[in-house]
Amino acid sequence: MAFIDFTDAAPEALPVIPGRSAQDARRNQAVSALSDLEQRIVELARADGLETLRPQRKRSWLGRLILGPQPISPELANEQLEALRRLAVQAWHKGYTLPVSAVREAQAAGYSEAQVGAVIDTIGRMRAPFRRLAA
Template identity: 45%
Template sequence: MAYLDADALYAAAAGRTAVPPAPAALSPLEWSVVALAKNESLRSLNRPGRVSRAIGGLFGLGETSPLADPRLEALRRLAIHAWHRGFALPAAEIDRVIAAGFTEAQIEMMVVSITGIRIGADRRGRAA
């Protein structure tokens, strides 16, 4: 039995090409970056100054290093904001993630997932 893609047929007749929508999924590696961002503070997004590095070295306080992959680092930064602020994300971070190659659908899916986990944790905390 043959398959006929009617959408592509009509798009081609109109002189347009059908563009398949981009997948709104994250890879397992990307989800692990999102999960690891849960335990990071908003302060980890700032570069430490000289004094901060010196005190950290003196007292053995490590600092969070940015990820080597710029695409994953952009995702990590946005995920940290999402874990702390939910949907109130800085526009600059959203622009950075989109420039790194993620779609708005992927961003929305990530934030919805994080928000669901945050709400579930709040409810479990109140019920206990």
């Protein structure tokens, strides 16, 4: 079975800005698509688990008595950044096979298709490569 490596396909499709080389354009692809704060959210989402995507239940009085106070919610206060965090968490855990609902949620929050693609491609490049157990 053949394997086609598409890791460098997306930067080649981008237009080259005059005065910059194609390699500089590849390096700065995600930088131009996302702000510094948004890049930081994507990096922080790496440590979050899939359980942070579920809504947090309130503890009853008995639960607070036994287990202590309610833990801090992992959700962000800004809805747009929370949609980006949700997309990034799923991309870190599922790679390119993340559900379409995550992409739609990010687009509904105001991110363009190019920005969503840049997030997914950036995470895909930073993830550990797939290793085969048997040949």
